[in-house]
Amino acid sequence: MKLRAAVALAATTLAVLVGTLLAARADDGDDEKRTVTLIHCGKLLALPGQAPLDGRTVVVADGRIVKIVVGFAAAGDVPEADGARVEIIDQKERFVLPGLIDCHxxxxxxxxxHVRLRRVEETDADAAVKATVYARRTLLAGFTTVRNVGSGGDAAFAVRDAIKKGLVPGPRMLVAGESISPTGGHSDSTLGYREDLFDIPGAMQGIGDGVAGCRQAVRAQVKRGADVIKLTATGGVLSTTAAGTDQQFFEDELEAIVQTSRLLGRKVAAHAHGTVGIKAALRAGVDSIEHGTFLDDEAVALFRERGAFLVPTLLAGKEVTDWAEIEGFLPPPVADKARRVGPQLQSAFARAVRGGVRIAFGTDCGVSPHGINAREFALMVEGGMTPAAAIAAATTDAAELIGLSSEVGSIVPGKAADLIAVDGDPLADVTALESVRFVMREGRVFKRGD
Ligand SMILES: [Zn+2]
Structure with a gap:
């Protein structure tokens, strides 16, 4: 090494060392140096639904998108970087898009x-610890926001809050708490157990009968911290009861749930399989139908008239169809429902797409393993959506459904810096989204993939 080069290296090393020490000191002080991040994007799908842009730099500061610059900008090209610590993230070989949203x-x-045994063995604390593992898996799969529609006790709220505080890695969570269900309905968590094992579930457990009971159940979830209300309008597959998958709430009960949710500023997601139950929920004014298995043309018209979304959960349909064929995996009444519902989900979805129903991405992960959420995209494309529309369903459209359009769903100045990157072009082959290489949520990098 030449002397001048060695001196330069020593000077650089010293500068880095001093810089590190100063930064460490600044961390303890008030005048912490601001970081500005420049993400060099080979392709950038800033606005899903529109064409991707070539060679752009996304400028990020304080967890927000500041602006998008043409070309690969250096620190000196960005006035916002003056006096700031600048970090450059190279995604020049990759396709960058907004962080994905799973609405279910x-x-x-x-x-x-073993799920039924765990119900009598595990505490909320056990569930919360597990949820931190699943939350991390989901985030690293590229999902920077999820709507968690149904969970017992306090676990999901605790995990949501811990993620918000930065204590554990995970997606931004909107949490429903317990699904609202009538006594013995799909989300009555005591179904199929000996009666002396649990207290009779009430409003805090999401159980509501009659108008007053339904109002109380909604208020109880909001009291607990619910961001959104989930109700089970019809029977469901995985509850241990031979009660089918038809309507379970009366019209006045559905209206009471929706009206109380509106009063308290919450949106409503309705689990529904049976045709009559889907329509009753839509007429009551829910924001989304989850699953929508036996929807017909009249339901399609109602979706469009009401501007409601379908959250298809095709991945769950596929999973339960497979389970029904494994001897002894599902209790008999559950296996029977799985055989009828599973295969039907995909054709209901195709009918909804043909009919112009708005679709928001949702997987029901927890039924299938967490972290494989993006496999839903291929099923959506099989069902007749273009990759571009499927990506919009998981970004801009999902953001609209969950009421976070001003915050997430596209890469525009002012929004949270939620970005992911993949190899290949997901607009040509949507399965590229199954291998997410880079994940940033609110300006923090959780996966770098290099
Ligand atoms: Zn579900």
Whole structure:
């Protein structure tokens, strides 16, 4: 090494060392140096639904998107970087898009053949610890926001708050708490158990009968901290009861749930399989139908008239169809429902797409393992959506459904810096989203993939 080069290296090393020490000191002081991050994007899908842009730099500061610059900007090209610590993230070989949104998860558990035993063994604390693992998996799969529609006790709220505080890695969570269900309905968590095992579930457990009971159940979830209300309008597959998958709430009960939610500023997601139950929920004014298995043309018209979304959960349909064929995996009444509902989900989805129903991405992960959420995209494309529309369903459209359009869903100045990157072009092959290489949520990098 030449002397001048060695001196320069020593000077650089010293500068870095001093810089590190100063930064460490600044961390303890008030005048912490601001970081400005420049993300060099080979392709940038800033606004899903529109064409991707070539060679852009996304400028991020304080967890927010500051602006998008043409070309690969250096620190000196960005006035906002003056006096700031500048970090450059190279995604020049990758396709960058907004962080994905899953509108239907259950992060506090994962279904398997022991799920009914765990119900009497595990505490909320056990569920919360597991949920931190599943939340991290979900985030690293590229999902920077999830709507958690149904969980027992306090676990999901605790995890949501811990993620918000930066204590554990995970997606931004909107949490429903317990699904609202009538006594013996799909989300009555005591179904199929000996009566002396649990207290009779009430409003805090999401149980509501009659108008007053339904109002109380909604208020109880909001009291607990619910961001959104989930109700089970019809029977469901995985509850241990031979009660089918038809309507379970009366019209006045559905209206009471929706009206109380509106009063308290919450949106409403309705689990519904049976045709009559889907329509009753839509008429009551819910924001989304989850699953929508037996929707017909009249339901399609109602969706469009009301501007409601379908959250298809095709991945769950596929999973339960497979389970029904494994001897002894599902209790008999559950296996029977799985055989009828599973295969039907995909054709209901195709009918909804053909009919112009708005679709918001949702997987029901927790039924299938957490972290494989992006496999839903291929099923959506199989069902007739273009990759571009499927990506919009998981970004801009999902953001609209969950009421976070001003915050997430596209890469525009002012929004939270939620960005992911993949190799390849997901607009040509949507399965590229199954291998997310880079994940940033609110300006923090959780996966770098290099
Ligand atoms: Zn679900």
């Amino acid at each position: 998860t259950h992060l506090t558990g994962e279904y398997d053949r």
